[in-house]
Amino acid sequence: MEKLVFATNNKHKLSEIKQILEGRFEVLSLADIGFLQEIEEPYETLVENAFEKARVVHAFCGLNVFADDTGLMVDALNGAPGVYSARYAGEGCSFEDNVNKLLSELSEAENRIAKFQTVIALILNGEEHHFIGEVKGEITQSASGNEGFGYDPIFKPDGFKETFAEMDAKTKNSVSHRGRAVQKLVAFLSSKV
Ligand code: IMP
Numbered sequence: 001m002e003k004l005v006f007a008t009n010n011k012h013k014l015s016e017i018k019q020i021l022e023g024r025f026e027v028l029s030l031a032d033i034g035f036l037q038e039i040e041e042p043y044e045t046l047v048e049n050a051f052e053k054a055r056v057v058h059a060f061c062g063l064n065v066f067a068d069d070t071g072l073m074v075d076a077l078n079g080a081p082g083v084y085s086a087r088y089a090g091e092g093c094s095f096e097d098n099v100n101k102l103l104s105e106l107s108e109a110e111n112r113i114a115k116f117q118t119v120i121a122l123i124l125n126g127e128e129h130h131f132i133g134e135v136k137g138e139i140t141q142s143a144s145g146n147e148g149f150g151y152d153p154i155f156k157p158d159g160f161k162e163t164f165a166e167m168d169a170k171t172k173n174s175v176s177h178r179g180r181a182v183q184k185l186v187a188f189l190s191s192k193v
Pocket of ligand 1: 086087164
């Protein structure tokens with residue numbers, strides 16, 4: 001079976017993708033290929049950061065590879081935290097620190113519109129492709145729910161009464177930014193095998 005590297009060590013993301021591509025691609029993690037370094041995300045766009053990760057890993061192993069990068073863009077903050085979503089409250093901060101910072105930045109805001117965006121960068125047989133998944137919604141007044149991770153407790157997608165953290169994984173994946181980007185990746189890969 002053809003090997004495909006997913007440039008991550010996030011177990012949750014890996015098992016999701018493995019399940020979807022089962023029988024079509026042998027999905028390998030960074031640990032599986034012996035890639036142990038941290039990869040910098042030095043750029044100001046998700047597309048550039050995702051391709052940086054994919055190219056670094058491709059140069060390391062020569063295999064087909066894809067990488068993802070995600071950001072939360074808040075209207076009232078002119079698109080912040082965006083590419084800085086992981087370290088919004090500072091280097092080494094926790095998900096809870098980020099949630100608290102965002103709630104405090106928005107304490108006076110009436111416009112709470114936000115969106116999540118995921119970019120998946122793929123290098124397949126030496127050619128580059130990318131896929132974008134988005135979900136629009138709003139930042140709630142306070143955190144609720146224990147599922148998921150990151151900003152899930154304060155993000156309520158349009159058309160739902162619950163935050164992402166109040167949904168089961170299957171429901172979240174069916175509408176989420178990453179779920180949508182993955183669906184596009186899978187449709188593309190399926191057309192190739
Ligand atoms: P990454 O590029 O997938 O590592 O995402 C960067 C940051 O965005 C994470 O550290 C989280 O804070 C946030 N994030 C990414 N995906 C999600 C999600 O599905 N729900 C909530 N927060 C997320």
